[in-house]
Amino acid sequence: MKQLLTLSGALLALAALQPAWSQASRPAQPVAMPILPAVRQVQFKADTFDLRKYGAVADGQTLNTQAFQKAIAACAQGGGGTVLVPTGLWLTGPIVLQNNVNLHLATGALVQFTADHSQYPLVKTTWEGEDAIRSQAPLSATDARNIAITGKGTFDGAGDTWRPVKKSKLNEGEWKKLVASGGVLNDKKDYWYPSAGSLKGNTLAAAGTPRKSMNPGDFDDMRDFLRPNMLSLTRCHQILLEDFTIQNSPAWTIHPLLCEDITVRRVTARNPWYGQNTDAIDLESCRNGLVDGCTFDVGDDGLCIKSGRDAEGRKRGVPTENFLIQNCKVYHAHGGFVIGSEMSGGVRNMIVRNCSFQGTDVGLRFKTARGRGGMVENIFVDGITMTDIAGQAILFDMYYMAKDPVPQAGESSAPPVIAAQPLNEGTPQFQHFYIKNVVCKGAETGVLVRGLPEMSIKDISLENVFIEANKGLLCQEAENIRFKNVTLLSTDTQPVLEVQNSKNISLDNIHYTNGATLLLRVSGDRTQDIRLTNTNTKLAKKSVELGDKVSKKTVQVAVN
Incomplete structure (x- = not known):
């Protein structure tokens, strides 16, 4: 493909921008998408x-x-x-x-x-x-x-x-039919398993006591628990997956691991929405590829990028890199385009463009956790449409599976206490994300950025973004963040924008719901340099609210 030429020029351009990124006074600036290496066919x-x-x-x-x-x-x-x-x-x-x-x-x-x-x-x-x-x-x-x-x-x-099935995932008639088909139930009668072996293995895993052995003979009594990925490609080179439908997978659907030169074109993956762990495609520690024109409707994440988990992933040390993902549709998945949470070997140089996510739990989902380690960087997203997103339209989360900092009904609006921990090889890093031209109609939260006290999420640029959601923006433990030409039409406007313990945040030309209760709340004793520019603050009943430990000099409001 003509657009897939060489990476060297793009890397030189990215390297030239490093001084700008390192200056605390400047947020992430938009850059051109890299030119990726050709994929061998x-x-x-x-x-x-x-x-x-x-x-x-x-x-x-x-x-x-x-x-x-x-x-x-x-x-x-x-x-x-x-x-x-x-x-x-x-x-x-x-x-x-x-x-x-x-x-x-x-x-x-x-x-x-x-x-x-x-x-x-x-x-x-x-x-x-x-x-x-x-x-x-x-x-x-x-x-x-x-x-x-x-x-x-x-x-x-x-x-x-x-696959095991939760009772809560089915209606009464479907549940009765499933139970009548055979299998076994757990003690609470709210979980169905296809066999006693499946129940046994899942019970051990849930208790945190899974069998840790690399001897296949040690697992004969729980074979059904050890669900296979459906299409597994390991250390393969020059791969074409094209036009077929792949469905009803036991676990992950398409899983290239340590592969190079992968082309996935017009593939359809379908799994029941209640099917646990049925990701559509997981590109793990792979390099150089194209995913184009695919349609995914599954029970877990859709387009997934991974590179190993925790110490084993860091020891492998092979990032997923140099992929173009375009013209794809994702329905009813946990996430539309996802990086993580197993990204310990790193992820870099990804282009995602012209994709649509309909009815997914999260749209753009970047997730990790303490203990993972790994660097995710140079991620370019352009041209995403979303509808009916159950959770966040755009999510950066380094505290994966922790308590949601966006309070539920009746909960305190104060930020959760997240104590800092020492930096080590298990500290993950997210930096250099460039996202533009995104439209989302319907989500619980527009944008959630949540880093760690010891490691901020850094250098994110969102430009030309239009989101209709219940809540607007929460930015917590972040640094060098740029929002330009962003519209957040939220029903919960207390506030529209919230910034906690973050620094060097630029909010430029922000549009929001007329009559909002509060436009911007800033809190946290480590918050610095918040700039709200080119925004009509008069549409809100109150423009800015500062936390107890936030100086008035921390927030600059400039309206042209």
Whole structure:
């Protein structure tokens, strides 16, 4: 692609801006999007290997695992080509890709992975960024090069036979039907598990006493708990995923790990909204890629960027970097575009543009926590539309899963007490985010920025942003933040903007609800240099309110 040329020029430009970023008197300034390196594309021989010639039967009853293995092996041994899955219903166990193989699903082809969990051996792999024993993925490849999955057919992972379900997620009729189908309930009768083994494993995990072993034989009694990711690619190079639908995943749906040169184009991922851990795509410690024109409707995060968890992720030390994500739609996910929370190896040089999020819990979701470590930087977002966001339209959160600092009904409006901790290798860092041209119609909170007392979120620029939400902005433990041409139409205007223990915050040309009770509240004894400019403060009943330990000199209001 012409827009994917070389990263060197962009990195030099970013380096040239470092003096400006380091000056405490200047917030983050907008910069041009970087030019990313070209993504190497796959190439295949013209030979075609029809699955039927290797004994496969499309009757929905015959287990075709051996036929898939034979066809893929023959293709790889012959120098590569296309393994054709014709129209029909193909029941199978795990499929493993090999070098130079394009697994192509014809229109109308449905590959149904078996619900017989004994067909998925326990293997050494990873789970949420750490080494683990899991059941083998239905679709996988390891150390493969020049591989593809293409075509307009469908993969179904039989995920309903693996996943536990909360009673609160279903209506009464759905719950009764699920219970009647088999499985077991917990003692409170509010959680369904597909088997006693699933219940056992989940109970140990919930109690904080999971089995920690890399011996598959130690987990035979809880195989169903060890749900596999559906499409797992590890240390693979030159990958194409194109046009197919992948659905009903046991856990994460598409998971490239330590892969390079990835193209994901027009892929649809679908999972039930109640399906736990069913992220659409998790790019973990990968480099150089394109995700274009995909549609995701899942039970967890949509477009996810990760790089390992805590000490193991830092030891691996491989960031996810150099990705262009564009023209994607995300429905009913926890987050639309997400970085974290497992980002201990770092994330950098990401471009996200022309995407829409509809009905997700959060729109743009950047999350981490103490203990993760890792640096997330140089993130460029341009052209995002959102509707019906249950939580925050834009979220930066370094205190992931802590008490929400935005008070609920009846709670105190005072900021929560978050004690500082010493800096160490587990301290995460967020810096250099550039977000522009965002429109959101309907959210609980417009923008939430929450850093740590020992490590502020730094250098964020939001420009040309229009958000309709219940609450406006909360900026806590942040530094060098720039909001320009931002509209926050909030119903809760007490206040529209809140800044706590932050410094060097520029609020330029802010638009808000006429008649707001309070435009800006500033609190925290460490707050410095808050500037409100080019904003009509007269639309609010009160323009600025200062906390007890905030000097009047801390806030500058200038109206042109």
